[in-house]
Amino acid sequence: MPRSMFQSKPVVCLISGRGSNLEAILRTAQAENWQAACGIQVVRVLSNERQAQGLEVARAYGVPADTIAHADFPTREAFDAALAEAIDRHAPELVVLAGFMRVLTSGFVARYRERLLNIHPSLLPAFAGLHTHRRALEAGVRVHGATVHFVSDQLDGGPIVAQAAVRVLPDDTTETLAQRVLGQEHLLLPRCVRWILEGRVRLNGERVVVTGARPDELLALPR
């Protein structure tokens, strides 16, 4: 068996709320038996919010979960330092922002360069920031979606790994649109996590190259 099959590939997930993307990762990891297949294991979930529902999601899958509440720290730097310390205890190969709603300092981003992955509910670079679904409806775009990308210094910026698009329908509300995008997020994020930890993803400048990915996996398009 190739050596990589025995290598442990720890992943730490950061969350702030509901945790449905975390759940998608854990469910897919279980269904595809990631640990046996390629050594991938989500070893810790950290939340910056005590009330995050995702903490219970983690525990339901047997993954230890802690809160490091940003509100307990006087500055962004102090919070990020505590977060980094908690992350580094697990020596992760990848840190996944699975619905993590804090802006991170450039020092934190630099520390996890090329190891920090984010999912954002828009087709970046359109609609960085908050309220993406409402803004997409207001802008009248016909296509919307989600993006998985490595994290750079810029808000919701960084090299794009893959995207999923959904049609904006004439009678869409913020809620119906959000729901359809979320359904795509749950397919997109686990797929990207697996690709990266299988060693199929490399950066070529600002562009991401994924070995052996189908075009419809790199960009899931609406029918």
Ligand code: GAR
């Ligand atoms: C998801 O839609 C995710 O894309 C978004 O927050 C939601 C979290 O939901 N992330 C961002 O907006 C990051 N800029 P979840 O907690 O159910 O996964």
